[in-house]
Amino acid sequence: MSRKPAFTSFSETTAEDWENIFSEQASMYTELPNRIIDHLKLLKGDFSGFPVDRLNHCLQTATLAQEADESEEHVVCALLHDIGDTLASLNHADLAATILQPFVSEENHWMVKHHGIFQGYHFFHHIGLDRNMRDQFRGSPN
Numbered sequence: 001m002s003r004k005p006a007f008t009s010f011s012e013t014t015a016e017d018w019e020n021i022f023s024e025q026a027s028m029y030t031e032l033p034n035r036i037i038d039h040l041k042l043l044k045g046d047f048s049g050f051p052v053d054r055l056n057h058c059l060q061t062a063t064l065a066q067e068a069d070e071s072e073e074h075v076v077c078a079l080l081h082d083i084g085d086t087l088a089s090l091n092h093a094d095l096a097a098t099i100l101q102p103f104v105s106e107e108n109h110w111m112v113k114h115h116g117i118f119q120g121y122h123f124f125h126h127i128g129l130d131r132n133m134r135d136q137f138r139g140s141p142n
């Protein structure tokens, strides 16, 4: 049973308070995968002008990665690459990359963070952007 903390600012906290906080947060961490899946499901039915909804797009992307014999981590990155669409509609790749960062390699984090610029080669010229924006990363170690 947790006790109600008495502090009103960080400066008033004690080691016992922080032990309690970390204990309480443990369930937050263990439930993280379920929250991510729940959030991924929010993409169901959101077509936004595309022929498949965003959830199916994510599933298709992960399936392609799996069929290409990519690592499990890469497949998870593919599955979650657009999970930021609902909350970070203007910078969704950044949100997905931030969620994944503690759990994936620097290379896969970079891939998720920059996926929009690389896929832009196929359509940026239709929306007034430079389809070769990806060229800024030529020579990048990732």
Ligand SMILES: [Fe+2]
Pocket (backbone or CB within 6 Å): 081, 082, 092, 093, 115, 116
């Ligand atoms: Fe995306």
Ligand SMILES: [Fe+2]
Pocket (backbone or CB within 6 Å): 057, 081, 082
């Ligand atoms: Fe995507």
